Amino acid sequence: MKILIVDDSVHVHRQLQVFLAVDGYSDLVFVSSAAEAFRCLGLEGDGHPPPISVDLILMDIELDDICGIEVTRRIKGEPSFTDVPVVMVTADTSPESLSKAFEAGAVDYINKPIRKIELLARVRSLLRLRQETLTRKAWEADLVKLAAKLEHTNRELQHANETLARIAASDGLTGVANRRYFDKTLAQEWRRAQRRELDIAVLMLDIDHFKRYNDTYGHQAGDACICQVANALTSVARRAGEFVARYGGEEFAIVLPETDLLGATLVAQQALAAIAELGLPHAGQGASGQVTISIGVASRQARQNEHWESLIQAADEALYLAKRQGRNRLEVAEH
Ligand SMILES: Nc1nc2c(ncn2[C@@H]2O[C@H](COP(=O)(O)OP(=O)(O)OP(=O)(O)O)[C@@H](O)[C@H]2O)c(=O)[nH]1
Helix, strand or coil: CCEEEECCCHHHHHHHHHHHHHCCCCCEEEECCHHHHHHHHCCCCCCCCCCCCCCEEEEECCCCCCCHHHHHHHHHCCHHHCCCCEEEEECCCCHHHHHHHHHHCCCEEEECCCCHHHHHHHHHHHHHHHHHHHHHHHHHHHHHHHHHHHHHHHHHHHHHHHHHHHHHHECCCCCCECHHHHHHHHHHHHHHHHHHCCEEEEEEEEECCHHHHHHHHCHHHHHHHHHHHHHHHHCCCCCCCCEEEEEECCEEEEEEECCCHHHHHHHHHHHHHHHHHHCCEECCCCCCEECCEEEEEEEEECCCCCCHHHHHHHHHHHHHHHHHCCCCCEEECCC
């Protein structure tokens, strides 16, 4: 630990050096004036040589240029020296002088002529205190860094969780919602509709003659076709809360909260048009030449004693009817 000695007497410098050496304190800087003290602490001058960092200052009260008490006041006025203890070394131990020194920021004083035992006891305890302060500050700085790191890790974790939740909710092939998300979200929407006595609609959609599509173009082309159909369907379910889900193989569902039968039928018509617009060829037997879909539409007010599965069942029955009626069409569930 470094000790700065500010005293205009070379004799005192030598004496302090000898006394302090007894306890092994050898990192000592001696200056003879206030101006020199300010310069070496970086409080004056152009910064050359760079300021030293000290752990304790022994300050003579009676300096030639400025009184040691004023020098102390100036040093302790700098935030970077708040924790550096200043001990006055003085022959003047009058109450007025000492109270001025303490008020200026000194923590202790040593009588002149200097007694070795008194000097070493003061220096030892002040440097121990200084060391503890430095250690505590280093811990605090480490804690701040750790807290920032923790916050960063938490943000990353949150991001990873959101990504995981997205993956867990989406269908691997098409990227639209998967069956699990569909079941969970429809149940929530159904309960919300029950509470507020609102309509809720579901469309069940199925690609026509898809087995023959696979047979004609191969399974990979079949996968690509499913993806294109999913994309086209996504473009018609755009309002907040509406979503497309892959219900199974080549079957999709669209959930339309707060939508009556008329609104749901309009969306179904848009879905038929969106698939027609894709213009995907389908040369399989029985197909119309292009990929088409059949749709079952169901909508109802969510009643307290009803389960959302009844809505799916109604849409499913309507879909079955659409298939029987010739495909590439929509049918509406009557109940
Ligand atoms: N390429 C591909 N085919 C699938 C996938 N999931 C289901 N399929 C196929 O889709 C076909 C569905 O056939 P069916 O249920 O008989 O119905 P369809 O041939 O579409 O006839 P209709 O529905 O009556 O018009 C089956 O051959 C399944 O193997 C998939 O992820 N990729």
